[in-house]
Amino acid sequence: MTSEFPADYAVWHGLSPMTDFFRDADPGQFLVSGSGNHVTDAAGRRYLDARSSMWNLTLGHSCDPVKEAMRRQLDTLPSGTVMRYEHPPVVAVEYAARLAALMPAPLRHVRFGNTGSQMTEAAAMLSRFHRRMTGQPDRRHVIAVHNGYHGTGPLATALTGEPILHEWSAPLDGYVRHVTAPTLPEVLALVEEIGVEQVTAVLVEPVLGSAIGAVSLPFLESLVTECRARDIHVIVDEVTTGAGRTGTMTVSERLPVAPDMVVLGKGLSAGYFPLAALVVATPIFDALADPPLRLGFPNGSTTDGHPLGMAAGLAVLDVLSADGFLAEVRETGRHLVELLTGLAGEPGAGSVDGEGMMLALGLVHDDGSPWSVREVNRFRLTCRDHGLLTSYAAGFLPLMPPLTLSRAECAELVDRLRAALRAHKVDN
Ligand SMILES: Cc1ncc(COP(=O)(O)O)c(C=O)c1O
Known part of the structure; x- marks a missing residue:
């Protein structure tokens, strides 16, 4: 039996079926470089990485x-x-x-x-x-x-x-x-x-x-x-x-x-x-x-x-x-919670939880019921299309940016999220 995947398609990450991954993943999206808290894909698009790679890239890409x-x-x-x-x-x-x-x-x-x-x-x-x-x-x-x-x-x-x-x-x-x-x-x-x-x-x-x-x-x-x-x-x-x-x-x-x-x-x-x-x-x-x-x-x-x-x-x-580093993480976390709370009233935006750089934005229907995991994943893709990388989970959007997120990047994160909330068409 011959594989339907091209011979050079060897990477098998295993979590989503490869047929979906192959269909949905445009090679232009593959990441080629990182600088600070941003990454750039093969097509030259730049994203703010609000998931710190897989919640682990805590000091960004430029930690000398x-x-x-x-x-x-x-x-x-x-x-x-x-x-x-x-x-x-x-x-x-x-x-x-x-x-x-x-x-x-x-x-x-x-x-x-x-x-x-x-x-x-x-x-x-x-x-x-x-x-x-x-x-x-x-x-x-x-x-x-x-x-x-x-x-x-x-x-x-x-x-x-x-x-x-x-x-x-x-x-x-x-x-x-x-x-x-x-x-x-x-x-x-x-x-x-x-x-x-x-x-x-x-x-x-x-x-x-x-x-x-x-x-x-x-x-x-x-x-x-x-x-x-x-x-x-x-x-x-x-x-x-x-x-x-x-x-x-x-x-x-x-x-x-x-x-x-x-x-x-x-x-x-x-x-x-x-x-x-x-x-x-x-x-x-x-x-x-x-x-x-x-x-x-x-x-x-x-x-x-x-x-x-x-x-x-x-x-x-x-x-x-280093002196003040963790205190600054706590302070930036509080600042980001404040900005995220300001999303109230945008379509789908619910409550904000967490502290430091471990935050979550609830995503809810008009009747207050949580979005399904499938819907949040669709929303993750909308965020991606607005230059923001996030994780997804049932009913909420986990936000795990690097600890080094600056105030300007907090504002960038929330602006991109607001634009994504406004653009997203809820499916189910
Ligand atoms: C709380 C917790 N424990 C364990 C793990 C597993 O770690 P790893 O993916 O490095 O095996 C994770 C990964 O997300 C986690 O969040």
Whole structure:
């Protein structure tokens, strides 16, 4: 059987059917260059990137400190790993210490990986491994939140609460359970139903970003306290919220009691290298650093701790820690919320949620009902035609611009959005 795609059409991204992608994607749209917070396509059109590539290009395309650090690393030690043996790249040791020092105590030990999915899986597996090594082998269950997103891959998809991913990827991990509503009583009721001695961890995003808009989990603080009282690990998935996206290094640092593990990804390298990390609290490290059965945690990949990612990560920390940088992200976020709120009255514009550079604009019909995911995706294309790249989700338009968005670019974003709202013809 011969393929209907031209021989040079080799890229297979996999999320939308290739027939649709091929039909809808005009080769002129393929991106050829980026500068600051804008990208230019093959046809010469310029877009404001209000989705930061895939929510990860947090410092834009022109971050010289990151580029220079990577170039220097390329000339000194261009490859390496922390996976085995006693020769980690020195830059990995240095970066882990810098990163750990920015996390709330006792989160002091860092495992490196390449993707958020890899690290959310590692977190759940590490929690279970800890139980097995400390005489609690029945604690296998992990509780996650319906409509939360934690990535793809057998365990990351199981932890994800989006029903469609379960349907497509079944069968999945039998020890992951979801609460249907993200409330503390629901979590505690599920813990009781499973049996406290069988639950190893609860895994949550501090801001539900993927499926329901930029909505903060209101009970995170009490979740940590209640879980601690039951000896259940709390794993906070900060793949999206971490590395400054909401205006602080992490959301976890605002909690009075630190979680047991925090997952970081996306903005950690500002999108310049595939990089994610799992930061683990000292009591878990202490129990496993030299495990009773002399077994190491069997989890990791060849390129974990790759020097180029480590160098990029260190340079990103320099930028994020510079005086006033994160305060400016919070201030720009407030300014952008104000401008977006001013869209009220434009066709389809609903409420505005979120903080920092993690915002969402609700999209609603005249009767107040939310637009379908299909409609929001159609609207995303209208935005694209008005020079604005965004993500899409059911009922809202996620806005995840780079942290470096200027005031002029805030105005540009909202002007393009207003023009798109006025031009868009709602279909369903
Ligand atoms: C909260 C959260 N966790 C995990 C992931 C998965 O990360 P990755 O796409 O790097 O595997 C994502 C990706 O969007 C995410 O938003």
